[in-house]
Amino acid sequence: MAELQEKVLKKLMEKGVEEAIVILRSDKKNCVRYANNEPTVAFSEAVDTLTIYSSIMGRSFLGSFENVSEDFIEKIVDEVVTMTKNSPPSPYYTQIPKGPFSYRSEKIVERRIGRLDEQLVSYVSEAVKASKEAGAERSAGIIYADYQEEKLVSSTGLSLREEASSIILNHRAFATPEATGQWVSCSTTLRDFDPYDAGRRAGEIAKMSLNPVPIDEGTYDVYMGPLIFANIMSEVASFSSGFLVQIEMSFLTGRLGEKVGSEELTIIDDPTMPQGLGEKVFDDEGIPTQRTVIIEKGFLKNYLHNSRTAKVAGVSSTGNAGIIYPHPWNIVVKPGNVKEEDMVQKLGKGLYLTNCWYTRYQNYRTGDFSTIVRDGAFYVEDGEVKRAVKGCRISDNLQRIISDVEALSNRLYPIKWWEVEVPTYAPAAIIRNVKITRAFG
Amino acid sequence: MALKSMDIVELLKKILDYAIASGASYAEARFHNDFEKSITLKNGEVEAVEASYERGVGIRVIVNGGLGFASTNLLKPETITHVIDRAVKTARASSSLKSVSIKFSDEEPYSVDWRVFEKKSLENWGLKDKVDFLKKLDSEILSQSVNVSSRYLTYSEEKTERVYVNTEGSLVLATVPRPSFFALITVSDSSKGVIQRTLQFGGSGGLEVVDSWRLEEKVKEEVKVLRKMLVDSVMPPEEIMDVVIGSEVTGIVSHEASGHPGEADRILGREGAQAGESYLKPTDIGRKIGSEVVNLVDDPTLPGSYGFYLFDDEGVKARRKYLIKDGRICEFLTNRETAASLGIKSNGSARASGYNVEPIVRMSNTFMLPGEYTLEELLNDVSKGVYIKSFMEWNIDDKRWNQRYVGLEAYMIEDGKITVPVRNPVIEITTEKLFSSIDAVGRDLDFTAATCGKGDPMQGVPVYTGGPSVRIRRIRIGRVE
Structure with a gap:
């Protein structure tokens, strides 16, 4: 018996659509939010979404439909055909990929993660307990357990299926309202998921942050912990999207082949990483994903493309569709060789920052931006943490920051949370000459 | 709707029955049928015609004092009961860790069907008309003899x-149509570099709302301003000066420094790990936070506004809330859960961006109330200062105390007159210092559409930010080097 996505494809072709890609995604998600050491709400979600791309004579349309019942298929198909016919021709149109392609087949998915429910409450308890033991008074956070199945068919004969699952904890500990620490545990396996460790680390940072004092504005050398560096790196990698580059919403526009960062810095989009948080076999056009070096030793090597942005750029897709908006899947920053415990010593004098939040740009094209430092922030002198500080903001330029990366630690952490939407494997970093500002009054 | 309203009501009532039979002491069910269509123009050519249809049901239950939320768009009995079972099970497990049971404030139940009407139907405005409309705007942007290096325009309606x-x-039924427009415009100069501006417009209603934006005029004006700011601006002095901010800046200040910290869920710690908490404590009603001329409200009932609603997503009747009155904290934004914690009634601030997320405390249209002064009068009394009419970069810490706004269109004020354009003046200031330094409020009330993000899972909801021009005495102005 034909599956839903196959039926939709067949009907679209019968009604005169020339090309189509139909993707059926089934998401199952359970989550528990907590605050003040107690669960606040438990979520359970089951959602199917049908994504349809279609074209007729260079006119194209992209739709997302949530009413995926059999009796609604006719309506969906009629809507898609009408919208496609009425759409104007676009010079950005390109034929959908034909293949044949060869795909990786060894992806391992832990399906039981998608079935976790009450167990999530126990994980919350472990994280809260660990923070308390480390010196925090209270904790807040969220734990997600996701399972997703994706089926893609196309008019060019592709018929693909992929699963994914992950468990992600974002935990924030409060020693006082001003002394906070945050950590995450993110994994595609229960074996590597460690809520106690996340709670402990967040609690330790919170305790270290007690009695913070304001610091003077100025230029500081900064040791960025993995959370904040992952945030900055995910911004940089996301700016390599061919779409953002082409609308000049990126400081990487026009810089291909140029040195844009320090030679210490290599950033890769690697959806082929086994059991990576963002592991992906095929993209939304059915093209096999690939490991794409974005920045290598400071040089901008590649933008991330789908077929449409690749056509504009005169290159091939890098397997990063989004049919309209290409994006990274799984960002990996190549680690350095400094042990994490030696980073403060290596910094010598400056600031040790653990997290940031609320990044906004004055100018995407130049990379002028600021971001709020939050959770543990510390003044370092003579290779030692001297005191906790508060109220500071990085007010600088993204290009300048990545040019001044001096050293990276030798361990990568998988990071995904509210502020880091694309999974990012990041080390800690030492960055010279970062501009720090603070509020007046 | 895909289903008839009565069929949906029947379905939702069956869901309530099932939830109660499963052990819930309270249950609610919310069905959404939401669609959005959009057209994107990239550098003058159509990049995409897109549509999304979201339709499903969200169910909230209280079980043994624990809160559970279930959602699905698979409206088959077995799927609905499955997600409810899991939410009930996890809520029950959660309750074992709770020292205080979840309670909702007592509220009057309403049976009402409210809707926003389109005076001019958006559906009658065809796809071709919309594409032509965007292309006309694009050509207007290019008609100003300014080097516009890229344009990205999106028209959407939901x-x-x-x-x-x-x-x-x-039993509350609601229907709201909302058109919106977004643009990113980049202007370049071979010696001065590049400057960028994002623009957002939105409202509730039909084509008449789009007409009211006068976009052709606006985009032409913006392009000319961008060129002026790029080519003619000078660095602002870095010193303590008087500052006059325009409506757009007053709006973001109102939203960030008063609206967000006034959300009761933040005050009670419920957003601690993500959007953060607040500089306000539950006992801070009456606390002086600004000068006596500062009066600030959140009002979902403004006709035609982007954040319009008459009943919130817990069925509570909407009303204007005074967040700051005469410079003092007056009221927090609440939903039923936070209102019960505070021992008060909900003021109807619960919103959910979709069926698959819980209703949480949100702003709607947050703005400073206008005063008596014209812009000229505000400027007249400034011997040396900066007028900041618009901004690009901004952010604020997660207690909503330490904030930064970087001006885009900005000028020196000298002897009461606007003089040379200044480049990217920076206000970086604490909330109390900012509100306390306001000594005069203009009468030129205006609004800006925005999408406010909060919650985890993230929920973006349409809002207005707004206010009049405002004069702020003796604050520090910085620069972007």
């Missing part, structure tokens, strides 16, 4: 249809 029921007898 319609949300909702049915809400709860076990206390509420």
